[in-house]
Amino acid sequence: MESKISISNLDFFYGKAQALFDITLEIPERQIVAFIGPSGCGKSTFLRTLNRMNDTIPIASVTGTVMIDGEDIYKAGTDVVALRRKVGMVFQKSNPFPKSIFDNVAYGIRINGIHTSKADLAARVQKALADAALWDEVKDRLTTSAFGLSGGQQQRLCIARALAVQPEVILMDEPASALDPIATQKIEELVVELKREYTIVIVTHNMQQAARVSDKTAFFMLGKLIEYNPTQKMFTNPDEKLTEDYITGRFG
Amino acid sequence: MEHRIIDQQLNRLRDKILLLGGATEAAVNRAMQSLTNRDSDLAKRVLEEDKIINQMELEIDRMSIEILALQQPAAHDLRFVISVAKITPILERIADHASNIAEAALILNDEPQLKNYVDFPIMAQTAAEMLRAALDAFTAEDADISREVIKRDKEIDASYHRVFNELLEMMIDNPSATTSAAHLLFVAKHLERIGDYVKDICELNVYLREAAFIKHSSIQ
Numbered sequence: 001m002e003s004k005i006s007i008s009n010l011d012f013f014y015g016k017a018q019a020l021f022d023i024t025l026e027i028p029e030r031q032i033v034a035f036i037g038p039s040g041c042g043k044s045t046f047l048r049t050l051n052r053m054n055d056t057i058p059i060a061s062v063t064g065t066v067m068i069d070g071e072d073i074y075k076a077g078t079d080v081v082a083l084r085r086k087v088g089m090v091f092q093k094s095n096p097f098p099k100s101i102f103d104n105v106a107y108g109i110r111i112n113g114i115h116t117s118k119a120d121l122a123a124r125v126q127k128a129l130a131d132a133a134l135w136d137e138v139k140d141r142l143t144t145s146a147f148g149l150s151g152g153q154q155q156r157l158c159i160a161r162a163l164a165v166q167p168e169v170i171l172m173d174e175p176a177s178a179l180d181p182i183a184t185q186k187i188e189e190l191v192v193e194l195k196r197e198y199t200i201v202i203v204t205h206n207m208q209q210a211a212r213v214s215d216k217t218a219f220f221m222l223g224k225l226i227e228y229n230p231t232q233k234m235f236t237n238p239d240e241k242l243t244e245d246y247i248t249g250r251f252g
Numbered sequence: 253m254e255h256r257i258i259d260q261q262l263n264r265l266r267d268k269i270l271l272l273g274g275a276t277e278a279a280v281n282r283a284m285q286s287l288t289n290r291d292s293d294l295a296k297r298v299l300e301e302d303k304i305i306n307q308m309e310l311e312i313d314r315m316s317i318e319i320l321a322l323q324q325p326a327a328h329d330l331r332f333v334i335s336v337a338k339i340t341p342i343l344e345r346i347a348d349h350a351s352n353i354a355e356a357a358l359i360l361n362d363e364p365q366l367k368n369y370v371d372f373p374i375m376a377q378t379a380a381e382m383l384r385a386a387l388d389a390f391t392a393e394d395a396d397i398s399r400e401v402i403k404r405d406k407e408i409d410a411s412y413h414r415v416f417n418e419l420l421e422m423m424i425d426n427p428s429a430t431t432s433a434a435h436l437l438f439v440a441k442h443l444e445r446i447g448d449y450v451k452d453i454c455e456l457n458v459y460l461r462e463a464a465f466i467k468h469s470s471i472q
Contacts, residue, residue, distance in 0.1 A: 247326045
């Protein structure tokens, strides 16, 4: 399996406080990798190093390398906007813009100037909504406000918005934690479906969710990568005692 | 964290399967005693108590399903529940073989004794020892002992072939003994099957400990 993202010896600091310690990890192309671990273990921080979202924190600093398709994304001169187009992100809380459903999805296409015509824009919006399994539910109300959608629909809209700019990697930070079981199931089915075209990294507190959707699972604790293995191995016979203790609920 | 909700349930499950194991062991021993000591009352007791064993199987099934559904165990917890769920019907089948031996004893005890049961007690003792060792190894999660027990199945197989040939000769030499000899042949077969089942339990013990499937290992 070819690596889409290669992380080597990554350290991360908030000022003087070190939050990630010497992380080395390969993320294979068109696979789903889940990051699990207790709150504060660094899994979200690590996720955000993969598209330099931590750049927005003034005191943050990174050492080590993150290579995507063989390019070091932290090297000087990296186009961070292009990077974030290539590595899209979906957050825990759905955050649609105060705009119509159509304009939410069209936003990224417009500011990046991806479309060639009005018809092309409409086609791209439709494809993104269809890929996010939302099209059938919203096709008759595209001009209405995104806030009229349910929580689950809003989250799928955010996924459509991420897909619209044709990313290659999608980072998801607890994408279903605020949703009911049915909406959660839809998101999970969608994530598995998206694997055909995208490389997906998902942070989740829900261990069963990691077990259900991911190909590989990484377990973090106190800023360190404890174990990284195929998900079925991780949940039936983990190598590390700490992993076993965590996934079987032996510590909080 | 010491007091997980699942721990209580896993402990109860462990208690139940150990009780079932003890009852199964007793059934095999009593069935053989009923035959060698020509004790029909004991044979009837084995048949009667098989109902309790069936009941225990149902209860363990129910508990295992409940833990899987409600606790969603992982890693060692998962392997434990799976092992218990797979060992339980094996124990129940061993107990069924004990019942079949007891049934044969009820018939044979009304007939004149064919021969001194020399090979049978040895065969039965090997089976009983293996079963006990397998259950102890399950409790201790000892994969090494389990692998040793698996090797002993050959002893039972060898005894079976000896008994088989002996009974066959008896039938040829003394046709009037054919019915009794046939019943004894079945008893020998039941003991041989018990040995196979004990082997299956030991393979699950290894899975519990090492997460390794050693069953059908030649095809892996």
